[in-house]
Amino acid sequence: MLDVDLEGSATRLSPEAPVPVVDAQRCWHRPGGAGLAAMLAARHDRDVVLVTGIADDDRGARIRELLAAGGVRVLSLPMRGSTVTKTRIRAAGQSLLRVDHGDARYQTQPLPDEVPEALMTARSLCVADYGGGLTALATMREALTRAATTAPMVWDPHPRGRPPIPGCVLVTPNEAEAKQLCPDGSLDALRRQWHAEAVCVTMGARGARLFVGDAPRRHVEVPVVDRLAAARVDACGAGDRFAVAAAVALAEGAGPHEAVVMAVTAAARFVAAGGAAGVSTTASLGHDGDALTPSRQAGAETSLDAAEQVRRWRADGRTVVATGGCFDLLHTGHVNLLRHARQLGDALLVLVNSDESVRALKGPNRPIMPAADRARVVAALGCVDAVFVFDDATPERLLDDLRPDVWVKGGDYAIEDLPEAQVVRLHGGDVITVPIVAGYSTSQLIATARSERANHGRTSR
Structure with a gap:
């Protein structure tokens, strides 16, 4: 499905009825349902395959475009009807209304050979059941049942969906879904009925309850820092x-x-970072806010245009912290810098030098890792809220647009030597250095690795 967020301001009531009038300002698109789950998975792994159905219409084409930009490979099953689209009308960070339309349904036929093959070769499987009919197909259930014997499977159920197949390691209904699926509250009996190793009921900011085998029920709390x-x-x-x-x-x-x-920790931090907004892409506003043309296409290394992301954080009253670097080989020093930077505000934006920028700074043999991979590794850290790749040798021009509240660099730099410091301060921001972790330097690590490889080669000869 396609999720659309239409955002604006609501400062007056309609003269026709006591309802708020929303002056539309921005429109955001993202894949919904299992598509959102796949986009999130692609932040952790380069080899993410989404098995789903996508209707053959303009909105279906938009979903394919967004998934491809997010690094997701799609194995699509044929559907008839129009793409299911969910449009949220929002103002001041609050949802005022959601409008759903679309009637796409699966066409019953044998699965393409590549679908069972992808399932059987996966390291893990996540079934995001939104009640759309895919898990009701006999051929799909047979393929999933076989796959559950070769890799751990997590099944996120839906009251309108089908029961999980036997052999799931974890079934994850939320609290409302659990009450519908099991009105008498005996979730352990439901676990045995599903032949699942564990059932976990998610409860938002209150954490989760876990039922595993004959063990007592366990409550997993949200860490205090994220609560x-x-x-x-x-x-x-x-x-x-x-x-x-x-x-x-x-x-x-x-x-x-x-x-x-x-x-539990990952979900809490996801919400803190703005939730699904982090995998949304701006779109030009049409007459109904449901346009299909992006104003800027998001790449795999960034989920939103950086300036738009900062504006959204500021609209939520958040203190924006930014830092930057090559991050060629992520090490303890980088992690220490990023964690300290995140503690200085409410949202952390990391600016990553492009491949061309790194070569200009470090020489023709760098970077070791391409920009898309470096960005994905940094984005996977829980303390990082967004990543943006830039082309210039220094981020001065970008910071002039972003105007972060705080700019952070490692303590191996003197503030007066940072060319971007003046730009940040010009817009009222602070420039802070964080002590470095002794002994950790990407250049030193690369030199050591090359030296050891050369020594090993001489020893072998």
């Missing part, structure tokens, strides 16, 4: 972020309890 942020009003996409984080953790060898702990 206030997790209580933000707009939690759109938090369930998808939770399910994806759990699937990623299971793929890396975590058990159900450890995966849920990681997923």
Whole structure:
């Protein structure tokens, strides 16, 4: 499905009825449903495959465009009808109304051979069931049942969807869904009925309850540092972020309890960072705010135009912190800098030098990793809210547009030597240096690795 956020200001009531009048200012698009889950997964892994149905219409084409830009490979099943589109009307960070339209339905036929193959070779699987009919197809259920024997599966259910297939490691209904699925509250009986290893009920800012085998029920709390942020009003996409984080953790060898702990933290930070807005792309406003032409196409390394992202944070009253660098090989010094920077405000934007910019600064043998990969690695850190790749040798020109409240650099720089310091201060921002972690330097790490490789080669000979 396609999700559309139409944002504006509401400062008066309509003369025809006591309802707010929204003056539309911005329009945002993103893939909805399982498409959002796939976009979030692509922030952690370069090899994300989405099995779904996409209608053959303009909005379906828009979804394909957004997924491709987000690094998601799509295996599409045929559908008839029009793309399901959900449009939220928002003002001052609040949703006032949601309008749904579209009637796309799956056409029953054998699955393309590449779908079972993708399922059987996956390191983990996340089923984001939105009740659209895909999990009701007998061929799909058979393929999922086989796949569940080869990789951990997380099933995010929906009251209108079908029951999870046997063998899921984790089933993740939210509190309202759990009450509909199990009115008598005996979720452990439901777990046994589904033949699932664990059931986890998500409860927003209150964390999650986990039922695993014969073990007592466990409550996983949101970390104290994230609790206030997790209580933000707009939690759109938090369930998808939770399910994806759990699937990623299971793929890396975590058990159900450890995966849920990681997923609770990831979902809370996702909400704190603005929720689904972080994977939205600006679109030009049409007569009904449902236009399909992006004003700037988001790349895999950034979810929003940087200036637009900063404006949205400021509209929410957040203190914007920015930092930048090449981040060629992410190490402890980088992580220390980014964590300290995030603590100085409410949102952290990281500016990453493009490949051309790195070569100009470091020489023809750098970077080691391309910009898209460097951006994805940085974006995967919980303390980072958004990443933007820039082409100039220094970020002065970009900072002149962004005007962050705080600009942060490592302590190996003197503030008076930073060419961008004057630009930041000109707009009332602060420039702060963070002490570096001794012994960690990308250039030194690369030189050491090359030296050891050369020594190993001589020893072998």
